[in-house]
Amino acid sequence: MKNIDVCLTPELLHQYNLENKIVVVVDILRATSCMVSGFSNGVTEIIPVSTLEECKALQEKGYLAAAERNGSKAEGFDLGNSPFEYLDSKMKGEKVAVTTTNGTLAINKSLAAKEILIGAFLNLNALVEYLKNKEEDIIILCAGWKGKFNLEDTLFAGALAHQLKEDFQFACDAPLAAEAMYLTAKKDMMNYMRDSSHAKRLSKLNVVKDIEFCVQESIYDIIPYLDGKSLRLKK
Amino acid sequence: MKNIDVCLTPELLHQYNLENKIVVVVDILRATSCMVSGFSNGVTEIIPVSTLEECKALQEKGYLAAAERNGSKAEGFDLGNSPFEYLDSKMKGEKVAVTTTNGTLAINKSLAAKEILIGAFLNLNALVEYLKNKEEDIIILCAGWKGKFNLEDTLFAGALAHQLKEDFQFACDAPLAAEAMYLTAKKDMMNYMRDSSHAKRLSKLNVVKDIEFCVQESIYDIIPYLDGKSLRLKK
Numbered sequence: 452m453k454n455i456d457v458c459l460t461p462e463l464l465h466q467y468n469l470e471n472k473i474v475v476v477v478d479i480l481r482a483t484s485c486m487v488s489g490f491s492n493g494v495t496e497i498i499p500v501s502t503l504e505e506c507k508a509l510q511e512k513g514y515l516a517a518a519e520r521n522g523s524k525a526e527g528f529d530l531g532n533s534p535f536e537y538l539d540s541k542m543k544g545e546k547v548a549v550t551t552t553n554g555t556l557a558i559n560k561s562l563a564a565k566e567i568l569i570g571a572f573l574n575l576n577a578l579v580e581y582l583k584n585k586e587e588d589i590i591i592l593c594a595g596w597k598g599k600f601n602l603e604d605t606l607f608a609g610a611l612a613h614q615l616k617e618d619f620q621f622a623c624d625a626p627l628a629a630e631a632m633y634l635t636a637k638k639d640m641m642n643y644m645r646d647s648s649h650a651k652r653l654s655k656l657n658v659v660k661d662i663e664f665c666v667q668e669s670i671y672d673i674i675p676y677l678d679g680k681s682l683r684l685k686k
Numbered sequence: 687m688k689n690i691d692v693c694l695t696p697e698l699l700h701q702y703n704l705e706n707k708i709v710v711v712v713d714i715l716r717a718t719s720c721m722v723s724g725f726s727n728g729v730t731e732i733i734p735v736s737t738l739e740e741c742k743a744l745q746e747k748g749y750l751a752a753a754e755r756n757g758s759k760a761e762g763f764d765l766g767n768s769p770f771e772y773l774d775s776k777m778k779g780e781k782v783a784v785t786t787t788n789g790t791l792a793i794n795k796s797l798a799a800k801e802i803l804i805g806a807f808l809n810l811n812a813l814v815e816y817l818k819n820k821e822e823d824i825i826i827l828c829a830g831w832k833g834k835f836n837l838e839d840t841l842f843a844g845a846l847a848h849q850l851k852e853d854f855q856f857a858c859d860a861p862l863a864a865e866a867m868y869l870t871a872k873k874d875m876m877n878y879m880r881d882s883s884h885a886k887r888l889s890k891l892n893v894v895k896d897i898e899f900c901v902q903e904s905i906y907d908i909i910p911y912l913d914g915k916s917l918r919l920k921k
Contacts, residue, residue: 459694459835460698462697462698462701463695463697463698463833463834463835466697466832466833466834596858596859597701598698598701599698599701599858599859599860600694600698600858600859600860600863601858601859602859602862602863605859605863621881623831623834623835623836623883624831624834624835624836624837624840624882624883625834625835627837627881627882627883628835628837628840628863628867631867631870631871631878632863632866632867635866635870636866643866646856646862647859647862648858648859648862
């Protein structure tokens with residue numbers, strides 16, 4: 452039977468063989484939620500980069516430049532990392548260069564995979580429908596927070612693993628734990644997340660609304676994937 | 687307020703500053719459960735070592751030699767890693783040298799800590815009583831399985847974090863998640879663990895009885911700690 456596994460932080464990714472696997476990268480608060488929101492609102496291309504400098508260089512080539520450091524918008528950039536910035540009708544047809552603390556790093560660490568997809572609660576069902584008929588094993592890679600485990604990415608991993616368990620078997624304890632957490636949390640996701648370290652950081656920055664937006668399930672029916680150095684929409 | 691944190695596998699321990707911290711090492715199935723069982727049944731000293739060779743060398747000096755590799759007793763050794771082997775009255779007064787896949791490694795990686803304690807469900811309350819009045823921050827280090835997250839060590843971490851949350855605040859999302867898993871699992875720990883990868887391995891090796899033994903809470907009122915290279919009992 453096909454396997455599904457969960458990698459709880461990019462720092463553990465060396466333990467996983469990515470060859471011929473599909474990796475779903477998730478950074479719920481807020482990189483991958485922003486990406487899914489952007490594509491759903493007309494963005495045509497997103498390039499994830501590691502540094503502010505690379506992001507600036509693409510800004511000069513006509514890309515909107517999005518940069519977050521430590522949870523806030525970086526100075527001199529067009530966009531921060533709130534998904535609401537990506538809902539604007541002005542985003543239609545735009546190309547975006549983005550650098551984030553954890554999400555970009557997770558994508559760059561996954562390059563050995565056969566396919567890299569972008570996951571968020573916002574496009575959960577689209578991923579399930581796409582993945583359930585695939586022959587490849589799946590690894591859900593949680594971007595985490597500076598190398599550490601985080602709650603919201605693990606909850607998403609649990610949601611996706613749960614929806615795919617009829618077609619894939621759990622490869623180790625991580626999907627099992629993530630699924631148990633998700634099933635406990637799903638009745639009241641916001642309450643469950645209120646205690647998380649990330650929510651505490653965000654709450655200081657007055658963006659609880661972002662969290663409420665990012666935990667909505669399956670409001671967008673799209674799948675971004677990595678095509679060379681760019682993220683694009685699956686047709 | 688004092689902090690309590692959980693490190694989900696030794697491979698993430700470099701992210702934690704151990705200085706002046708108390709580390710509780712946990713390898714529920716089965717190294718630390720065996721250690722707690724052994725001390726409770728009269729063992730006077732346990733030396734954790736990394737290799738079979740070191741273990742053999744101590745055997746020649748009069749130690750009972752305990753060795754497990756991949757879940758089974760290694761050839762030519764006195765003890766494997768079933769806690770039942772440590773319940774024998776013949777253990778009284780004995781010294782034991784032990785090498786295990788994950789537990790020894792976790793102890794050796796924790797040497798920078800101020801104090802290293804051995805944790806298991808079997809001595810949970812003893813740990814709570816000892817730790818709740820300490821001034822130092824606490825890190826619960828899950829030994830995991832070959833560098834990966836595992837369920838049973840995380841459940842123990844959740845149990846200990848839960849019992850200490852009146853006196854310590856959670857330092858990140860890992861104790862929060864571990865606590866949630868424990869609170870979900872505690873009503874029927876055996877059923878919850880039946881799906882775990884470790885339980886599946888052990889079930890193949892016909893030692894489900896070991897798991898039933900190891901998930902018993904607080905049947906022993908002792909705390910082993912690292913004293914130089916040896917584990918001894920706290921007075």
